[in-house]
Amino acid sequence: MPHGWQLLDRPAEFDAVRSALTGADSYGAVLVGDAGVGKTTLARMVTESVRSEVHWVASTKSSRSIPLGVFAHLVGSSTSRDATALLACARESLVAQGNSIVGVDDAHLLDELSATLLHQLAVDQSGRILATVRSGEPVPDAVTSLWKDGYLRRIELQPFTKAQSIRLVESVIGGRLEGLSADLMWQSSGGNPLFLRHLVEGSIDAGTLRRTGDVWQLRGPTAVPSGLVALLETRLDTAGDEVMTALKLLALCEPLDSDALTELVGDAAVDEAEMRGLIRFTEDGPTLNARFSHPLVGDVVRTKIGRAAERRLKGQVVQILRRRELSTAASRIRMANLSIDSDQSVDIDLLTAAAKDAIFLSNLPLGERLARSAFERTGSLASGALLSRALLWQGMPADADAILAQFTPDELDEVQLVQWGVPRLSTLFWSMGEVAKAHEVLALVRERVRIPILELILRATAAAMAVHENRISEGIDEALAVLADPQAPEQAVEFAAFAAGLAMPVAGRGDEFEPIAARCRADQKHTDGMIRVMVRYCDVLALTHMGDFETAAERALRYADFSSVGQFLAWAIAKIMAGVVATARGDFPEVVSSIEQALAALSAESPLPWQLPGRLLLARAYAALGRVGEAERVLTDAAEHSGPSMALHEPQRLISRSWYAAAKGMERNAVELARAAADNARRSGQFALEAEALHHATRFGDRSTADRLAELAELVHGTVVPLFARHAAAVAAGDAAALDAVSADFERAGLMLSAADAAAQAAPLHDAAGDRRRTTESGAAALRLAEACGGASTPAIKTAARPLPLTPREREIAELVSAGLSNREVAEALTLSVRTVEGHVYRACFKLDVADRDELARLIRRKS
Known part of the structure; x- marks a missing residue:
């Protein structure tokens, strides 16, 4: 501890x-x-x-x-x-x-x-x-x-609020508690400080609460230590055998409807348990359900149930529930889970259906448990495909592929080929980086499949692959063709929506994705919960690129509502959604908090593809906050995600590298990298990303972006790019008043750091014109806006905060000298000769009236 x-x-x-x-x-x-x-x-x-x-x-x-x-x-x-x-x-x-x-x-x-x-x-x-x-x-x-x-x-005296509970735990563990884990620990403890303490200490001792990076996360059940057991046992000691039987049944199947519990143990035992404050009843629709008065009571009761008794008691519940209609995912999952470990026979169809339900709900460990049980009993392709998907999403691609490799394609019919081929190529393409082999699997299946609705599934899958390979236009066209076909089955619609949702926002067509997102939100019959989560990510991405940050933030928050640590991947993607919106708004502390938690949740045996967009956002946030070493580390980590299947993200990778260069004071290099990102985005049709990259280049001092941004303002949908174009035109013209005006409009639009940079770029222009009042006003606005971004610092903001009579190249070299680089190291970093660097250092020292490079370094550090 x-x-x-x-x-x-x-x-x-x-x-x-x-x-x-x-x-x-x-x-x-x-x-x-x-x-x-x-x-x-x-x-x-x-x-x-x-x-x-x-x-x-x-x-x-x-x-x-x-x-x-x-x-x-x-x-x-x-x-x-x-x-x-x-x-x-x-x-x-x-x-x-x-x-x-x-x-x-x-x-x-x-x-x-x-x-x-x-x-x-x-x-x-x-x-x-x-x-x-x-x-x-x-x-x-x-x-x-x-x-x-x-x-x-x-x-x-009330229990602690959620915020108080989190603050208490974090003060003890000495780090940040993952949001999903915090929710579950607060619910389990009921905000009771003593229960919370026992939960934390017991879970740390059991290894289920552990540190990943700078984030603590709960993985597995909360552990109940002996001290808490003794505390709660005092309420159970005098309960009586009948009440304890009722509690044990409830512990194995919570919630349990009151009729079932009464049928199993009788009215007297149920009434006594309620009167003693051990259970409570809640109305869940038309059903009256029994639940424990406090979650930890159930944990303690479970410690009193032996293996043989567990099988027998679960069998009793199974017999009762078999007479109920299993019309919901929750009822099917509960019945299947009970059946596996009971003394009753297991319905294989129910087991398979429940595994689908669990995966739909993004509860991957539970989906794996149910699918594995079905696969071990039947060896069927249907259960094997489910098991493979659950393993894949948890970052175990080799295990996922090994399941499907047991089947021979030549022995499969068309339906089975698709059932086998899509998850197999998904594993190969997205998680193992074996792109050529994935295309071979796709070609093999497409060659043999002739059923139209199955062909649509394959076309949708191919569209998603095309988008990730940065063939944006091709991917959008194929996805839209699938979505327009009235015969498209659910799986085809999901994959096509995912493909379109990743491509349309970066192509500058984010508004066109809204009806697709609405269609997916309305359709509750998804076949894969993780694809559903990814489509939701696309929804937030589209809204952000359109400049509708309020709706994007609201949906990101709504999409983050999960209730089980088994849903960790979906929860992590939801945190990345929040990071997307926060990055656009310039709320970099929120970016760091959200993405660090997401990356901790995404830690797995093999790198999960979703780590890449998270890492690129985090690197940019670190750079904006001046945390250069951390930005470098994250960019290095991001290098493990490379290859054709990750080509979609190359413009974002270059943008993050440009921010890292800017944070190091290498402004020309930052401009070059931002222009490289724009060129890459333009070639692939990511026009919204091209505009964003050119905007970053403008902020780093490039005065040549105005014409192309004006063209993109006509091409890219939404309110953001026209602001980028106005900003670039003002920079090109050296128009301080126009920069002040666009800064105010950036702020009204919610683009806070862009607003800060525009104001910062206006300040030296006012100064050159001799307008001291406006110089001060623009500089103060820049610093105010930067503070609203968590104290972010950019080249323009640094200049506004400490105007020095240096050229951009002299200032760039002085920054590197202050960072401790020798003249040769500076020359290598900027691809200059050592003599050129020495000349710039000499002129900088002369202008600032310092004796040598050591005094120059000290002065620059003081100004920083």
């Missing part, structure tokens, strides 16, 4: 309790809350903050059987057995201690005489009282009267 557990402030509750203890018209409080919610911790913190003497007593089950049990020390050696005399003696002892506070922990466990003493003190106002009471426990009437009759203030 990197750090110890720290107390988390509860300022509102702290102030309320302290006010109740110290106010003129108040004589104390009763803190009420669940076990482990922090009542005692808060009570002790408050009493330590006041000057009064505090007398703490703690009630226990054993002290409850002794009259005046926790206050027995106040009566000394008295031999009286008269209750009135004992009370008087104890009361006199407490009153004699002056203006003190009586603190009672677990006041619900007080014996009747002690409760009466506490009540007398409150009625007589002869002392201040701070007591804690556990929710859901029987409380002596005298204690209940303390707040019901208005003597003391009752304060409910």
Whole structure:
């Protein structure tokens, strides 16, 4: 454990309790809350903050059987057995201690005489009282009267909010908690600080909560350590056999409808479990379902179920559920999961259907479990293809391919060929980089398939491959042809939508993808959950390229709603969606947070293709924030994703490299790389990316982009490229006023760092014109906007922040000198001669009135 557990402030509750203890018209409080919610911790913190003497007593089950049990020390050696005399003696002892506070922990466990003493003190106002009471426990009437009759203030202590829980865990583990894991841990703990602590410590010890990079993630079930088991077992010890049977059944199949649970254990056991606060009922549509009152109760109950009992109990539930209609994915998955480990026979058709359901829901480990069970029982191609897909999406392409390699294509009919060929070529193409072999598989299948709807599936698959090979126009045409065919089956529609959705936004036709995205959102019959998630990514990508950042952000948030760590890949792609929008807006801290978490979730045995777009966004964000070393590392990591199947992303790779060069002060190199990205994008038909790349070049000082951007403003759909064109024209003309105007429009559009750069580029032009006021205004605007981007720094912003009388080349070389490079290293980096570098260094020193390159380096660092 990197750090110890720290107390988390509860300022509102702290102030309320302290006010109740110290106010003129108040004589104390009763803190009420669940076990482990922090009542005692808060009570002790408050009493330590006041000057009064505090007398703490703690009630226990054993002290409850002794009259005046926790206050027995106040009566000394008295031999009286008269209750009135004992009370008087104890009361006199407490009153004699002056203006003190009586603190009672677990006041619900007080014996009747002690409760009466506490009540007398409150009625007589002869002392201040701070007591804690556990929710859901029987409380002596005298204690209940303390707040019901208005003597003391009752304060409910609620569990931590999600934000508080995350803050507490992150303060302990010394790192960032993955968002999906944070959601699940908060749900499992119910925000209870003690439960949360046990969860974290137990999961770390069990190895299910582990660190990947700078992100902690939960993979596997939460582990329940012995300390928490002991805490919760106190509520189970007296439950009785019938109630425990009900709890065990529920633990194996939660939620369970009330009729089924009642049929299995009887009304009395179900009622008793509810009355004891161990289970609760929720209305899920027309069904009344039983659930545990707290998730961890189920975890503890599961520790009490042996293997043989588990098979028998699951068998009982299976027999009941067989009489139910399995009309939903959840019901099929639950039935299949129960059947596998029960003493009942397994329905293979149900098992296969449930595996499809799990994969549709993007729960890949569960899909693998169900598909593997079906495949082991049947060896069928249908179950093998499902298993292969589940393995592929989890980053195990060799295992996925090995499953399908067991089948001989010559022995398959047309339907089976497609069922075998599409996942096989997908594995080869996207995850193994064996592009030629993937095309061979596609050609083999297309040669033998003649059924029209199967041909459409193959055409859609070919379209997705074409797009990734950067054959943009061809991929779009093929995808649209499939989508226009009324006979296209679901799988063809999904693959075609994915192909069109990746290509149309970068081609500058993002608005044309909206009806396709709407069609996919409306269709709930997808065959592959991961393709559905990828189409959603395309939806966000299209909206971002169109400049509709608000809708893009809203959909990215909506698409990120997952409830199981088994959905980690879908969750990671959703985080990349958020990174796409945040990058466009210039919200680089959000980019870093989202993408770092996504990459941690995407860590697998083999590099997952989705790591590439994430890494390219992250490298650009690091560069914009001046974190050059981290940008270099991420770009190096991104190099493992290369080859024809990744050609689609080459313009983005070059753009990220240009930002890295700019962050290092190599502005000419940054321009060259941005222009190379634009050229690559233009050749392949990625016109929106061409425009973006030219915009970056303009921001890095290129004054030759205006004509082409004006052409692209007519070609690319949306509101963004016309702004790029106006900016480029203003830079080319050296028009400071136009730059200020386009900066304001960039800001209104949500392109915050573009706005900062435009303002920064206006500042030196105003300065050259002798307009000091506007110089200051533009420079201040640039810095304000850069701060809104997380303190981002670009060449233009640096110049505006510290204008120096240097040429761009002199400033570029001075930056590299300040980074510690020798003249020879600078020459190699910029492809110049050493003598040329020495000349620039000499002139820079002369202009800045410094003696040598060491003083030059120190001056540049101070200005930075």
